[in-house]
């Protein structure tokens with residue numbers, strides 16, 4: 708059974724998850740980013756076909772959290788990266804992919820979003836199993852426009868990440884194939900408070916659930932049977 712090596716990128720905590728700012732104070736938002744990362748790494752590492760998870764980040768607190776969750780670390784190179792967030796993200800992932808192959812040899816790769824608190828290991832295992840050999844494939848996010856995971860089942864091919872706005876279309880346009888599958892947790896990347904509502908309804912991991920309890924976050928629709 709062949710394995711993949713996973714990459715997860717996280718930017719500076721101070722700038723992360725700005726779309727959660729209307730509902731969360733800065734400190735709470737930072738704790739939530741770290742908790743969602745922990746749950747994502749934990750779920751990924753529970754999958755036997757995931758050989759390693761490497762977190763690429765410029766942030767020392769994110770780095771400590773990643774290591775504590777069992778991930779490997781690739782400190783983001785500070786030189787020669789573009790200024791724009793999304794270009795930096797794709798460059799950071801491409802650098803991390805090179806680093807992982809220097810460390811582990813020619814291996815298959817998986818770029819995974821860091822904000823998948825409802826991810827189930829079984830979903831990720833199924834997606835890896837469904838990914839065709841010799842090419843790139845991707846999992847469209849719950850909105851239908853973004854990408855929650857990009858897979859490369861080719862030990863010498865290039866990952867060519869195209870995350871960012873309309874990334875599903877950009878991955879398709881660069882030759883990747885969309886993977887079908889009932890994977891609600893894998894598709895649910897959390898960017899807004901509404902996304903968080905959906906994730907909590909689906910069932911989030913222990914770290915995210917613990918932080919939400921400590922913050923005293925109450926679902927807007929708590930108690931309503933339609934939620």
Ligand SMILES: Nc1nc2c(ncn2[C@@H]2O[C@H](COP(=O)(O)OP(=O)(O)OP(=O)(O)O)[C@@H](O)[C@H]2O)c(=O)[nH]1
Nearest residue numbers: 716717718723724725726763764792795796799821
């Ligand atoms: N290492 C690294 N990760 C990045 C960078 N830019 C974005 N990311 C990560 O890529 C993922 C998607 O990025 P964004 O959508 O820009 O940021 P976000 O924190 O998810 O949310 P917003 O601030 O609300 O846009 C998140 O996990 C980010 O932390 C970067 O320059 N370096």
Ligand SMILES: C=C(OP(=O)(O)O)C(=O)O
Nearest residue numbers: 853854870871872874898
């Ligand atoms: C970066 C992406 O997502 P988001 O901005 O929703 O985090 C993406 O879907 O490629």
